[in-house]
Amino acid sequence: MKVLRRITGKTLLNGERSENVRNMCKVDSINDWVLNRKQEWKDHINRMDDTRIVRIARDRSPLGRRSVGRPRKRCSDNKKVP
Structure with missing residues (x-):
């Protein structure tokens, strides 16, 4: 958002809403983009064959305890947080 405000020349002190700044730059909201990508991925998996590993992992739950x-x-647990 900081970059978009800089492009349009609007600061937070101008009182311009972030939505208006995004509309000026013709940029979608990140939340809308993420929801759209999730839906596209879901549709992609639905088009896959039932024998694909990705589809099996999504649709079934693991057996056993x-x-x-x-x-x-x-691996992500080993990274130290500053």
């Missing part, structure tokens, strides 16, 4: 105790670490 998880082991008792602390869950294993993921």
